Amino acid sequence: MNDVSLDLGGESTAFIGQNGAGKSTLMKLLKGLLVPERGDILINGKNTKDTSAAKLAGEIGLIFQNPNEQIFKHKVFDEVAFGPRRIMDAREAEARTAAALRTVGLFHKKDVNPYDLSLSERKLVAAASVLAMDTDIVIFDEPTMGQDEKGIRTLKAILEDLKGQGKLVLAVLHDMAFAAECFERIVVMAHGEILLDGPPEAVFANEEALKKAGVEPPPVMQLAIRCGFTERPVTKESFLRLYYERR
Amino acid sequence: MSLYVDRPSVIHRLDPLTKLCYIAAAVTVPFICPVKSVALLVAAVTYILLAAGRVVTKVLPLLGFVAPVLLSIFIIQGMFMPDNHALVFRIGPLYFYKEGLSYAALLSLRVIGILGAFSLLVLTTKPSDLIQALMEKGLPPEIGYVLNAVLQIIPQMANALQRITDAQRARGLETDGRLLDRIKAFFPLIGPVVMNAFVETKDRAMALEVRAFNSKTKRTFLHVRKKHPADVALRIMCLAAIILAVVWRLVG
Amino acid sequence: MSIIKAEALRYKYPMQDELALDHLSFSIDKGEFIGIIGENGAGKSTLCQALNGLVPHFHKGAYGGTVTVAGKTVHETSVGELSTIVGMVFENPVVQITGAKLTVYEEIAFGLENLGLPRSTIIERVDEAIELLNLAEVRDKSPFALSGGQMQRVAIAGMIAMRPEIMIFDEPTSQLDPQGATEVFEAIETLSRNGVTVLVVSHQMERLARHADRIMLMHGGRLVAFDTPERLFAMDFSGISVRRPVYTEIVRTVQKAGGISAETVPVTLEGAAEWLVKHRG
Numbered sequence: 181m182n183d184v185s186l187d188l189g190g191e192s193t194a195f196i197g198q199n200g201a202g203k204s205t206l207m208k209l210l211k212g213l214l215v216p217e218r219g220d221i222l223i224n225g226k227n228t229k230d231t232s233a234a235k236l237a238g239e240i241g242l243i244f245q246n247p248n249e250q251i252f253k254h255k256v257f258d259e260v261a262f263g264p265r266r267i268m269d270a271r272e273a274e275a276r277t278a279a280a281l282r283t284v285g286l287f288h289k290k291d292v293n294p295y296d297l298s299l300s301e302r303k304l305v306a307a308a309s310v311l312a313m314d315t316d317i318v319i320f321d322e323p324t325m326g327q328d329e330k331g332i333r334t335l336k337a338i339l340e341d342l343k344g345q346g347k348l349v350l351a352v353l354h355d356m357a358f359a360a361e362c363f364e365r366i367v368v369m370a371h372g373e374i375l376l377d378g379p380p381e382a383v384f385a386n387e388e389a390l391k392k393a394g395v396e397p398p399p400v401m402q403l404a405i406r407c408g409f410t411e412r413p414v415t416k417e418s419f420l421r422l423y424y425e426r427r
Numbered sequence: 428m429s430l431y432v433d434r435p436s437v438i439h440r441l442d443p444l445t446k447l448c449y450i451a452a453a454v455t456v457p458f459i460c461p462v463k464s465v466a467l468l469v470a471a472v473t474y475i476l477l478a479a480g481r482v483v484t485k486v487l488p489l490l491g492f493v494a495p496v497l498l499s500i501f502i503i504q505g506m507f508m509p510d511n512h513a514l515v516f517r518i519g520p521l522y523f524y525k526e527g528l529s530y531a532a533l534l535s536l537r538v539i540g541i542l543g544a545f546s547l548l549v550l551t552t553k554p555s556d557l558i559q560a561l562m563e564k565g566l567p568p569e570i571g572y573v574l575n576a577v578l579q580i581i582p583q584m585a586n587a588l589q590r591i592t593d594a595q596r597a598r599g600l601e602t603d604g605r606l607l608d609r610i611k612a613f614f615p616l617i618g619p620v621v622m623n624a625f626v627e628t629k630d631r632a633m634a635l636e637v638r639a640f641n642s643k644t645k646r647t648f649l650h651v652r653k654k655h656p657a658d659v660a661l662r663i664m665c666l667a668a669i670i671l672a673v674v675w676r677l678v679g
Numbered sequence: 680m681s682i683i684k685a686e687a688l689r690y691k692y693p694m695q696d697e698l699a700l701d702h703l704s705f706s707i708d709k710g711e712f713i714g715i716i717g718e719n720g721a722g723k724s725t726l727c728q729a730l731n732g733l734v735p736h737f738h739k740g741a742y743g744g745t746v747t748v749a750g751k752t753v754h755e756t757s758v759g760e761l762s763t764i765v766g767m768v769f770e771n772p773v774v775q776i777t778g779a780k781l782t783v784y785e786e787i788a789f790g791l792e793n794l795g796l797p798r799s800t801i802i803e804r805v806d807e808a809i810e811l812l813n814l815a816e817v818r819d820k821s822p823f824a825l826s827g828g829q830m831q832r833v834a835i836a837g838m839i840a841m842r843p844e845i846m847i848f849d850e851p852t853s854q855l856d857p858q859g860a861t862e863v864f865e866a867i868e869t870l871s872r873n874g875v876t877v878l879v880v881s882h883q884m885e886r887l888a889r890h891a892d893r894i895m896l897m898h899g900g901r902l903v904a905f906d907t908p909e910r911l912f913a914m915d916f917s918g919i920s921v922r923r924p925v926y927t928e929i930v931r932t933v934q935k936a937g938g939i940s941a942e943t944v945p946v947t948l949e950g951a952a953e954w955l956v957k958h959r960g
Contacts (some may be wrong), residue, residue, distance in 0.1 A: 198856055198858050199828075199855075199856040199858070199859065208593070213596060233596040233597065234600060234601045237596075241597070244594045244597070246590070248619060248622055249587065249591045249594050249619050249623060250598070251618070251619060251622070252614060252618030252619055252622075253618075262598060262615070263598035263599050266600070267599055295622065298719060298720055299719070309598060310597070310598070313598070325853060325854060326770070326853040326854065327719075327882070328717075328718045328920070329718070329920040329921055329922045330718055330920040354856050356857075357925060394857075394858050398925075399885055399924075399926060400925055403925070403948060403951060403952055403955075406948055407952045407955050416928060416932070419929060420929065420932060420933070423929075427959055555779075555780075571779075575780075576777070576778035579823065582823075583773070583778075583823060627773075630771060631775075631777075631778070632737075633728075633733055633769070634769060634774055634775040634777075634834075635777060636733065636758050636759075636762075637731060637733070637758065637762050637766070637767045637838075638762060638777070638789055638790035638793060638837060638838075638841070639758075639759040639763070639790050639793040640793055641758070641759050642759040642793045642794055642795070644793075644795035645795050646795055647791070647792045647795050647797065647801060648792065648798075649785060649788045649791075649792055649798060649801055650785070651798070
């Protein structure tokens with residue numbers, strides 16, 4: 181990280197760039213798992229230097245890539261309730277846990293051992309265990325990795341749900357189509373610095389900067405370029421609208 | 428994950444098995460001939476070899492580590508050995524006897540010698556070379572693999588532990604601070620560590636399988652271990668030293 | 680000429696009730712590039728492992744039917760012997776690093792040492808694999824010090840050094856960034872051009888559709904469709920949640936709106952753009 185200044189809030193934001201660009205490091209800094217050498221990070225006005233990661237857990241949630249690195253309870257419900265039980269009273273924790281399991285569509289498996297679930301389901305358990313903590317900010321680290329179409333659809337629903345609740349959603353992403361479709365703001369990173377920051381249409385249209393960051397525009401935009409459009413749509417719907425307008 | 432020190436020296440170029448032979452001689456000879464002069468001679472040869480391998484400074488911290496133990500041997504044997512008769516000196520109420528001090532010196536020389544002999548192997552031999560040498564002599568490949576892999580996979584497990592700790596801290600687990608907190612953090616950390624290692628082990632077993640790890644053919648070793656001309660001579664000398672010691676003991 | 684042939688292949692994992700592979704019959708010609716798609720849990724990985732002998736030799740369980748690869752019957756041939764016919768690269772790059780070797784070079788040689796090949800042959804083949812996968816820069820590094828994309832290329836190099844005629848890639852890019860994924864797909868493409876029979880499991884439809892000669896669609900352990908990308912992605916897969924390439928998706932939307940029904944659809948960026956420009960009217 182080198183001299184990064186960012187103000188996040190309001191808009192759901194995706195961080196993109198090559199591996200090693202510093203995206204995951206930035207997320208860990210936000211979460212308080214790492215502390216900046218110079219400069220400060222304020223979460224809801226609290227400086228991460230003065231607050232332990234465990235204390236920040238009620239404000240900001242981070243969903244990691246590998247669910248096997250966190251699951252340790254014998255029942256899905258207990259696994260998901262582990263975090264909430266640490267920061268709220270028992271009744272609220274139970275209610276939040278049940279709600280989070282419904283959001284990810286796993287409430288019917290609440291008594292199952294997480295290790296009897298498939299890997300995609302375990303990812304959802306890990307997501308629920310953070311959602312249940314009802315934090316104002318939720319970060320997803322590469323949520324689309326290894327997901328099939330069904331998993332992607334569930335993920336989209338979860339994101340919409342969080343946005344609807346007025347929460348700030350952040351994500352590190354490699355899937356450009358997903359980033360363009362689900363996020364209002366895109367931050368492009370390279371070598372620990374921010375190259376571009378703005379709405380998807382503007383960010384993905386800046387071909388030169390994308391090349392520098394080693395990132396390709398989403399397929400829809402590539403198709404628009406190939407079809408000779410002057411506009412730069414990022415979703416299927418906007419592409420089709422432009423296409424029919426030209427007819 | 429190894430103590431190997433890469434230096435251009437003749438000792439480094441010796442066959443690991445020769446160094447193993449040397450350990451065998453350096454350990455057994457001072458026990459077969461329980462006199463200080465032999466122990467001193469063996470220790471002296473060992474440290475000359477360490478110097479030739481240009482690693483003698485790396486042994487010093489080890490010696491520092493055993494120094495308190497040796498000192499306590501001198502005190503206890505010097506004062507309390509049952510055979511003690513001849514008083515050498517006294518410090519206030521503490522009396523030190525010749526027999527005890529002499530025995531302590533013998534023990535210390537042996538310890539220092541053995542330590543040096545093992546260091547000679549460890550500091551001047553790549554673990555993988557030693558394991559390959561043993562495999563060539565019939566160590567089963569499975570055991571060879573485990574010995575090799577342990578050295579590399581432990582740092583990998585340390586990385587995994589860090590990621591697991593992060594994941595649990597992110598869910599509000601206190602992992603440092605009060606002792607009670609740390610004890611409470613044990614299960615949320617150890618569970619995923621074990622599970623993760625288990626899953627990875629199964630996947631790695633498959634990956635090894637498809638690379639013919641269980642093949643029954645005689646393996647090739649890509650890495651050619653160059654035999655030093657001195658190897659055979661040195662091994663014979665080690666064997667001779669042991670035989671001489673036995674003869675000395677039987678005759679003397 | 681078929682190099683892989685499955686006849687009524689059935690398989691059930693121990694302790695499970697449902698068939699993981701349910702009466703699969705198909706044949707694949709030498710040199711084909713085959714894509715395998717389907718939901719998670721559809722049986723894609725199990726199928727791969729039934730081709731290189733991990734099913735039924737490593738994973739026990741109930742097995743029926745026959746699979747032959749390059750004339751060998753899989754359930755009668757050991758995994759070690761099959762490894763020189765069918766190579767396999769898995770999803771997770773880290774677990775494919777043996778851990779017993781200190782450098783990339785030695786890591787790639789691991790399988791060849793196990794096969795007991797002469798040292799000169801090993802050196803020749805490892806050098807060739809390093810060149811083909813563009814690993815010269817990292818040949819003396821520790822395999823664990825590499826990026827995911829590099830590790831995955833080391834795993835591929837370790838496999839191709841064993842010179843299998845068939846190479847299977849089980850979600851080889853799902854844990855990589857786009858750059859790493861491109862590196863790996865380009866490596867696979869090179870192998871395919873050299874006449875190797877290639878099977879790739881992936882959710883990255885745009886990439887698969889571009890490279891594959893034919894695609895298998897699996898669902899619930901069964902083979903639902905096996906056809907060229909242009910024909911397969913033109914089908915309706917009701918009840919199966921599989922994405923089409925974004926380009927195809929757009930063309931199909933336009934087709935449906937215009938009441939056009941077609942047996943084939945464009946599946947690549949270029950193909951879709953051409954179609955869309957032509958049908959702009």
